[in-house]
Amino acid sequence: MSTILEVKHLTKKFDDNEVLKDVSFELKKGETLAVIGSSGSGKSTLLRCLNHLSPPDSGQILLEGVNINTPEIDINSIRADMGFVFQDFNLFTHLNILENVMFGPLRVRGLSKKQARQIAAAEIKRVGMIDKIDSYPAQLSGGQQQRISIARALALKPKLILFDEPTSALDPELTGEVLSVMTALANEGMTAIVVTHEMGFARSVADKVIFIDQGLIVEQGEPKIMFATPRHERTRLFLSNFVRLE
């Protein structure tokens, strides 16, 4: 499989706070990468650096071999190629479900209304929400909103999708419906980076896991191996919190 994303020596500071210190990893097409780590370790910052919602300080981000961390790059076209799914959904309040999902193809990709509607309908069907097509975000449950926001990201036909704790704002039952959509997408070959506290998902769905602590990648590897036999003390400590819970 070809490498889609390669991150080299990425760093990011907020004032004196070094949030990312020399982060490097790579992602192959069709892979799902889970990023785990405790609160404040820099997971969100990492995702936000990748699409320049927070511009990184230094390092390289190679998207299909092209470094996008340079001033010359047209960041908007890069962002369109990297879907982003937020913890709190952030659907557009004034648009209904169909319009929300059509929005990317129509306003970002510049497709015709007809084409945009076709794409949107297909993506909404994929996340199992076709019966809610005329509803507004405020009329949906959190889980349903998150599924729509995944459809909205998919409708842009991105090269990869970044998920920032997509289930953290949800009740356990709603978490399940979102995770099953994500699992299905992963099995269909979606390329994704998923920041998550759902260790079950990381272990069984992800192809690769990164454990990040204080801005450093402490350990990365295959989930089954890392969860069973963590090499580092810090990883072991972090994972032990979840073992007790599960």
Next chain:
Amino acid sequence: MVSFFDYAIEILPEMLSGAWVTLQLSVVCITVGIFFGMILGVARVYSSKFIYWIVTAYVEFLRGTPCLLQLFFIYYGLGDMGLLLKPILAAGIALGINTSVYQAEYFRGAIQSIKPGQMVAARSMGLSKWKSIRYVILPQALRLVIPSSSNEIIYMFKYTSVAFAVGVPELLAQADLTGAMNFRYFESYVVAAIIYTIMVFAVAKIMSTIEKKVTIPGLQLAQ
């Protein structure tokens, strides 16, 4: 530019006497406005059906008509019917009445955003309805009303300039007068604008200081 400064200095005494009238007129009508606004606001929430309808009709009608019209009605209209008031008095009454109906709305909003439990608690202690209003509801309403009320106060302060239309020698009238005497209207109005700006900023500063002084944690206007 130099000639503008000379001119500004030259007319300053007249302008300042106008500003002084503006200030006095504002104090009168704002005080009248808050006092009657409070009464009307309470009446719109707590009075009998009959009084409620009268007060509502009165407030809504006045809110639907221009201040200038109200001023002309009181000065020329009543004057025509034999009740000729001095311009300053007519302006004080008209502007006071005008601002009171807006204050009434703010008081009503403030009173209605106090939790019903407050009234229930007061009544259950054996306080009469009016005493509950006086000692429990109004003290809270007075604090809640301050932000919107102070906007109205600043607005009214500027709006006293309409009094010039019935010949009150306030700041705008003085600008008009000095402008006419010297054939330098534009410059006179520039001076008036500067003085108004300074005064309005000062009033706004005073109001925001008061606002900060009297806030109580947890007491907020319902959205």
Next chain:
Amino acid sequence: MEILRILISELPQFAKGTLVALEVLAGLLIVGLVLGLAIALAEIFGNTLIKFLATTLRKFLWAIPQLVLLFLVFYLPFDLNRMLAAIIALGLCSSAFQSQIFRGAILSIQSGQLEAAKAMGLSKPKIIFYIVIPQMIRLSIGPWTNEFSSELKDTSLAYVVGVVEIMRNAKYIIAYTYGNTAAVYLFVGILYFTLTRIGTSFFYRLEERLWVPGFEKRSG
């Protein structure tokens, strides 16, 4: 009733004055809307210098009484038509208020939605056009209706520079009929009240039509 006969015979005159008042109103609201929106956008999305300039402009326009600005514009060193002067001056004053309305509305849009649009690769102008403005309209239409009715009444201020609007109509009629001052002004009061009510009910209905779930409804 003599006065009723007079008022009825003057109805065409009042119709003309009302039309003039409405023209002034439409003009000043448009001036206020365009400038107010520009100020609001500049204060929120502009760089430090633009922000500072916009805020300063808004504060001055807010602090100067309408009548003073009206005379200032009227007595500008070059000749302006009376009505145009009124529209510009009242519009400038209105822009200070409208910008506050728009600013409040824009700031109450959830910042996450703007970030989501950004993350999709939308340019800033497109975000403003497709996300900010449509939501801002729905969020600001309530307070904007108040501004509308306040400005409708303030068209009467154009009287002082000689625009022949409703108050000027009244003045003429009072001047050539005697002893009817109060009655004429009462009639004019009813006229303004009716106009205000018609206008606000129109905007209430517009708000209803634009409403979608997720936006707060005004209680009334």
